[in-house]
Amino acid sequence: MPQAHKVAFALWVFWLKSRHKKQMVRLHSNLVEAVVQSLLKIFAEHQYADKVVEQTLKSDSRWGARDRAFVAENIYEMVRWWRLLWAVYGQAPDLTAEQLHQLFGVHWLLKGHTLPDKPIYQSLSQTDWNARRAAITRRADLVSIPDWLDELGQAEIGQTWGQEIAAMNSEAPVVLRANSLKISLEKLKQELENQGILTEKTTLAPDALLLTKRQNIANSQAYRDGFFEVQDLASQQVAPFLRLKAGMTVIDACAGAGGKTLHIGALMQNKGKITALDVEPRKLDELKRRARRAGLDNIHTFPIGKGQIIQQLRGTADRLLLDVPCSGLGVLRRNPDAKWKLSPDFLDNIRRTQQHIIQEYATMLKPNGMMVYATCSILPSENERQVQTFLENNPQFELLESRRLSPAFDSTDGFFMAALQRKKK
Numbered sequence: 001m002p003q004a005h006k007v008a009f010a011l012w013v014f015w016l017k018s019r020h021k022k023q024m025v026r027l028h029s030n031l032v033e034a035v036v037q038s039l040l041k042i043f044a045e046h047q048y049a050d051k052v053v054e055q056t057l058k059s060d061s062r063w064g065a066r067d068r069a070f071v072a073e074n075i076y077e078m079v080r081w082w083r084l085l086w087a088v089y090g091q092a093p094d095l096t097a098e099q100l101h102q103l104f105g106v107h108w109l110l111k112g113h114t115l116p117d118k119p120i121y122q123s124l125s126q127t128d129w130n131a132r133r134a135a136i137t138r139r140a141d142l143v144s145i146p147d148w149l150d151e152l153g154q155a156e157i158g159q160t161w162g163q164e165i166a167a168m169n170s171e172a173p174v175v176l177r178a179n180s181l182k183i184s185l186e187k188l189k190q191e192l193e194n195q196g197i198l199t200e201k202t203t204l205a206p207d208a209l210l211l212t213k214r215q216n217i218a219n220s221q222a223y224r225d226g227f228f229e230v231q232d233l234a235s236q237q238v239a240p241f242l243r244l245k246a247g248m249t250v251i252d253a254c255a256g257a258g259g260k261t262l263h264i265g266a267l268m269q270n271k272g273k274i275t276a277l278d279v280e281p282r283k284l285d286e287l288k289r290r291a292r293r294a295g296l297d298n299i300h301t302f303p304i305g306k307g308q309i310i311q312q313l314r315g316t317a318d319r320l321l322l323d324v325p326c327s328g329l330g331v332l333r334r335n336p337d338a339k340w341k342l343s344p345d346f347l348d349n350i351r352r353t354q355q356h357i358i359q360e361y362a363t364m365l366k367p368n369g370m371m372v373y374a375t376c377s378i379l380p381s382e383n384e385r386q387v388q389t390f391l392e393n394n395p396q397f398e399l400l401e402s403r404r405l406s407p408a409f410d411s412t413d414g415f416f417m418a419a420l421q422r423k424k425k
């Protein structure tokens with residue numbers, strides 16, 4: 001069996017075993033209906049899975065924590081294994097509620113549970129679904145991705161693509177970043193423990209804590225106090241890559257809602273000047289709210305609009321972060337629906353945007369300034385090759401260091417970061 005298939009198979013067996021003890025879980029039809037209706041929104045109406053899950057969980061205030069976990073977990077699992085489930089079921093996807101109830105039945109049986117004796121599930125009882133699952137051999141079915149993506153990944157990444165993409169089907173841990181401006185890692189760990197939230201330290205990032213059990217932390221006092229943010233281990237490596245010093249002038253040019261801006265602010269001890277830019281003003285509004293909670297008051301936000309701001313900021317930054325829009329192929333563990341929404345055309349466009357951003361925005365650096373180009377993708381065409389093209393066109397820059405991270409080899413999200421220095425004149 002090729003390595004990728006072994007990894008995919010091992011993940012599947014682990015997933016089955018970890019759920020084996022729950023064999024007698026009772027199925028509540030209103031919860032299954034919520035899963036099916038959510039899948040329709042995601043696949044028929046092309047809505048984002050995280051938004052659909054959020055809305056669905058808000059839709060019934062009578063649901064307890066276990067009901068909510070059931071709904072969220074099953075939506076994500078069915079989105080993640082969508083292609084494999086249809087392959088086992090033996091049909092092309094059919095987006096009707098009736099077929100999705102059947103598909104849920106197959107999913108439930110494959111998880112090792114039994115189905116209630118209801119007419120809707122009757123036709124499923126005669127088939128050995130595990131045997132049908134074991135007979136599937138094509139990688140794109142096994143790791144549950146579209147054919148075009150499997151071909152592209154193989155062409156770009158080669159030998160390790162199978163392992164990379166298989167590992168994207170595991171569930172990502174929840175990682176917190178202690179806000180060093182307000183609290184030490186030790187104190188945060190203790191504070192969370194006092195609030196019933198257990199965490200573990202990791203050697204992979206100095207401010208990181210891993211949640212030992214999935215639970216709602218956004219309601220915790222520690223979160224409201226701005227003691228931590230949720231941020232993956234890979235993402236936590238980006239701001240330190242900028243080699244920041246307190247007092248510097250920093251531009252975060254694709255700041256979004258500010259995940260990395262807040263980290264930059266904490267590393268600079270709230271000293272110096274941070275300018276956060278983005279093309280979407282509503283994300284910057286969210287950034288401002290988060291900055292207030294985090295205790296940062298040196299962040300100024302500007303929407304990019306037609307780009308005049310880039311001109312105005314020419315030659316002003318000691319450090320520049322370009323956390324560019326990307327395919328998101330590195331974060332499929334968290335956003336499994338992205339693999340069904342991506343297309344070759346979208347990828348072509350996003351690569352053009354990335355090259356535009358790095359070429360145009362690099363002008364904001366001072367001579368001798370340093371920038372980091374980062375993506376949450378594992379594709380060389382969004383990463384190393386973009387940097388290479390930029391360096392060919394801009395001999396006044398040199399590459400200092402680059403790093404790739406992936407779920408398969410680093411147990412983090414898939415990320416790429418490259419540190420580039422603008423040479424002195």
Ligand SMILES: C[S@@+](CC[C@H](N)C(=O)[O-])C[C@H]1O[C@@H](n2cnc3c(N)ncnc32)[C@H](O)[C@@H]1O
Nearest residue numbers: 253254255256258259260278279280323324325
């Ligand atoms: C990967 S996300 C950034 C995530 C953010 N840095 C964080 O850590 O939370 C990329 C961001 O780039 C923004 N973007 C898209 N096109 C852009 C452009 N031409 N210039 C600047 N930002 C852009 C998107 O709105 C999005 O917020």
